[in-house]
Amino acid sequence: MAKSHALTSNMGVDYVLVYRFATADKPKAQLRFEDLVRRLASVGLATEVRNGEDHSLLVFVRVASEEHMFGEIYRSRVKDWIHGVRPAQPAKEVRMSLEQEPLTEAERFRIIYQLMTNPEREGGAGITPKKGEWECVESMFALHDHVYNKEWIKKWSTQWLLSAQDLDELRDRLGEKIAFYFAFTQSYLTFLLFPSGVGVFSWLFLGHFSSFYAITVSLWCVVFTEYWKHQELDLSIRWGVKSVSTIETKRHEFKAATETTDPITGETLQVYPDSQRLQRQLLQVPFAIACVLVLGTLIATCFGIEVFISEVYDGPGKSFLVFLPTVILTVVMPLLSGMLTSAATRLTDYENYGTDAQYEKAYTAKIFVLNFITSYLPLFLTAFVYVPFGSLIVPYLDVFSLAVKPFSEDKAQMTGPKIGQFNINPARLRKQVIYFTVTAQIVGFATEVIVPYAKRQGFIKIKEMQSNRAKKAGGIAPSAAAEDVTEEKEFLARVRSEATLDVYDVYADLREMVVQYGYLALFSVIWPLVPVSFLINNWVELRADAVKICVEMQRPTPWRADSIGPWLDALTFLTWLGSITMAALVYLFSNDGMGPDGTPADIKGWALLLSIFFSEHVYLGTRWAVAHAISKIDSPGRQKARRDRYLTRERYYKESLDQTSRIPDMAEKGEEITRTGLEEEARRETLRTANPEDRFWARQRSWREAAQIGRGLIERNVPDERDAVERKKEL
């Protein structure tokens, strides 16, 4: 049962740090390591050291002194309260308030992570993995809870839909950032049911490029994005992380240009002038142009070659030449796209943002541009260039004949079908859409889940073989496990294996979903089964991602978030653009899905533009109306927020009303004080001697006298009937 124990128990370990000393010189590595454990101890964390693989140490960390953790919890809660995440000031007595609302596992891991990474002046240990002086700390991760993981996978794979409780549980384990990704995918999945139904109906009963489908799906996309915003807010309140994104975390990499002292607060400000940053940000323009040019040229070239070979060229080798563009794309695209991604990272680094949120936003924008081009440009080219202008452009594709010249034996083969009689292949667009929304999704799934798994298994095999060989050869490199105590062996083997896993990037998964949504919003009218494909894909994806996190990745550090971040803007943008492309596609291909016959004269510019104009403004109007309507929908989260607010207000009001209730009632006082003749005399004196103002206010003694005089005036002046009659006569 030793094995099962190693899998079920984490030995009370909170975090594991991998300390790698392969590159540093020995004494320095030793000193640094000593510093590491000293610092961890200074914030109340106990450590145990074991041998790691390949010149590394495994440092096991657990909380030894609760005071330090409580200090961190209190600091974190004060921060939350100041930023409006918590409604009321946190109680100083952490222990007591923890009894009322115990820490979730995710919170505990976050707090400990902060305790280790926060700067020393903020009460942390100041360990920044892989950065600066702590480059030797290769990773910091919590151990997987295999019992829970097993249960989780089992549960998810046997139920159709995730309930709110499932997401809550996920959030308690992995933090809000990851929970938001799953909540979004789940929400998107259920949302896909409706367009799937409409899609199947359209596919069966309506013609190609059905305007019914286009309108329904476009409107539904609006509903989805707006509803998600609503739901996101609700979740953020439910999980107690609303406006957590306003807590700015400073980037370690930020380099201030100048350091100024705030004249009033005395705070030292690290400043990087916006004007300088703007200059750097302007580099985005050439970057975007470069992306469009580089990727666009590649895609257009491959597209041109493909069209040329499949529709114009008729020479020898056609059977294998048709694969040429796919080969080029498959080889060159990842290379280029990797280069551009790293350029985007470098550019964002260079823009030198002060906070993580700004950095992430700027980076997302660039990545979105890249993904937009690689994902949608081929379809844009086919739909809006090849189909309408094909017969004008195809003759120019002759340039490619140079490329295939070596293969052609006589000139006659080159002309193929007469260029003048060239016919557009209208099925090409549909084929492309099917490729992107079915084939590419499956391929993506495979590269994401199956390939890494196979690769990992392969690596393990290779390693085993190597070590066996080394053993046989009597090599000097002893296994890391050689010195392990027997009862820890299994456990340490598991930890060493987890240490080699990748770090989960929820960002990449989110990007994948948004890009997928783009196909639905922009092009799904071409092939109405797109939502069905996505529905199936995402059901699997949701489970596969869970498996991925459990099996192929280190346990992620549970970060907080109050939304899916900058991707929300991307969603809105895609929905907007969808209102334009859907209208354009429906108009362009309105002749029963066959597309214009290839000459631009047949397309009426004004009608195309009018449909776009109309559709876009309907979109804007609908968005406004839907957002307005959805804002009226109440939700448990909103109710909770209202209740918290009410209770806080109530408390403070009570305090203030306590004060006012002590104020003597002037109306009653007037009666109580029996004015003596002396006072009356004084008043009369005042009337004679004081200034006009004092005299004005001294004429009526109290509200009773004022009331009496008022009664008298009313008595005399109220209009009686005789008066009224006389006045009438007068007029």
Next chain:
Amino acid sequence: MAKSHALTSNMGVDYVLVYRFATADKPKAQLRFEDLVRRLASVGLATEVRNGEDHSLLVFVRVASEEHMFGEIYRSRVKDWIHGVRPAQPAKEVRMSLEQEPLTEAERFRIIYQLMTNPEREGGAGITPKKGEWECVESMFALHDHVYNKEWIKKWSTQWLLSAQDLDELRDRLGEKIAFYFAFTQSYLTFLLFPSGVGVFSWLFLGHFSSFYAITVSLWCVVFTEYWKHQELDLSIRWGVKSVSTIETKRHEFKAATETTDPITGETLQVYPDSQRLQRQLLQVPFAIACVLVLGTLIATCFGIEVFISEVYDGPGKSFLVFLPTVILTVVMPLLSGMLTSAATRLTDYENYGTDAQYEKAYTAKIFVLNFITSYLPLFLTAFVYVPFGSLIVPYLDVFSLAVKPFSEDKAQMTGPKIGQFNINPARLRKQVIYFTVTAQIVGFATEVIVPYAKRQGFIKIKEMQSNRAKKAGGIAPSAAAEDVTEEKEFLARVRSEATLDVYDVYADLREMVVQYGYLALFSVIWPLVPVSFLINNWVELRADAVKICVEMQRPTPWRADSIGPWLDALTFLTWLGSITMAALVYLFSNDGMGPDGTPADIKGWALLLSIFFSEHVYLGTRWAVAHAISKIDSPGRQKARRDRYLTRERYYKESLDQTSRIPDMAEKGEEITRTGLEEEARRETLRTANPEDRFWARQRSWREAAQIGRGLIERNVPDERDAVERKKEL
């Protein structure tokens, strides 16, 4: 010098209440009056009663007990703090905090007003003028400060621009709501300088419908609206009213459909279901259609008659018949528009909003639709119907020949210029724009400022004559002033006169400005001198409004506001629409300002739509960029907000760090405790007997031992060169 004293002194009066008893029966009026003064006294307000005109009493109110006012100040500040208007919890000791930041005059008047009008359970006197049981309280107003008013008018009329200090002073006197109107108008005025320059340049050197002018002015409009948003926020911080609009004030008129008790807070909720309100709101659709139909028909009919008479008809009476449409418009338009406005008010009342802000927003939307139709529809008709389609439509204008039949003597006169050869009058559009932007502005100014003044002077004369006549006839109605004490005579006469003045409606002035801005954003390309006209008009308007407030209106109650409210949306909408109309106008009239020759075939639909599409998206992109750029601009208000925030945070952080600094440093503790052999023994015991987890953590005694073991492991495992060489060989 009595007169000058009456003008310079307000006798320490804070508010004057006009209590009218003309309609109520005598005993009830007396009782109610007694209740009034008693209630005022109960919140620490002293009263003096004097006779008023026409069956009314003047109730003078001043603060007698500071405690009640302090209570109200404290309550108001707590409210502000809870809503985030004030950064920190207000001090309970109001007197002390008032010494640090004294109340401005506006704040004092607002506080006293609230003291009088707030419900009794919130510590007020519960007097609601003109509403419910307090219908007899006709008005509640503070007295003008004539000395300051004189200075104010003098200062403003002698300087070109208002400084920030001028606006601050205004805000200190009249409150933020009015100050925001003046700040907006001032900002708009300075903003007009640039388009005025461009306009004069275009008018002198460029042809009609210059695209240069259109682009420049459209972009400048974007800059203006975005900059105003920025400035508005800055002003709201400067004046300490940021997010004051989130303090919801409940409407007295709100009628709850059901009353539910919140299950958690126990608060009694007055609920009116959104679904029911939505049903009522849907009435807006027929209302909007009715507005368009009613006003549109009127405008289109008059327009048709005008075109018919001036361009087709050639019979007798033409010289006076041309004025017929103007007469119809002048007579019918205000009637219709008044009816529709009151319908809008009733509709908004019927929609039964819970808070003032919601009500105002809904009302503004309706009024904006009305104003949009009356102000811009004539120009839309001329530019987009008459000019392009004129020659198609004009023949149908023959119907009007029936109307003028009585005047025509023979049929020949009716045909005028042959209908087939009918020519569009391209100058009509420009003439119309000049009418709306110059003539109408002057007429509006006159009806707003000069006419009321003349009317008032006339009324005073009539009243004097009447009372003289009454005196001669020995009539029984005695003058209200008959019983005045001599030294108060002048003062009371002044108060009685101020009591008859109108209540200032800043809303109407704001609407006027927004409508004016619409002409600039939508149509100014037709006649580029529009901004010049507005520049002059607004310079005068700004001063005239100041005079109006001082002379023709009661002193306004100083309300707070953090923006110009829903009109901001109207501004944004007009700017957006401007990006469409300007592009359309420039394209339609691109043949040197003469317009298309009247047949729609000449206009290329796709080119028109493309220019609109292009222009609108340039607008959207520019708006985004400008908003982004402007958000980077720092301002004194933002700096202040940052400072306040910093100080609050600093304080709370200090508190939390105090706590953590008390936590013993574990790293040091390790050294201090000299472990005895006994402890060592216990540890060894643990290793033998405890569970694996305890044994795991007991292997290393302290961080020092962990460090030592780590050093050992590094010592043994660090890759030396020989090792590295061997590994290379192996691979």
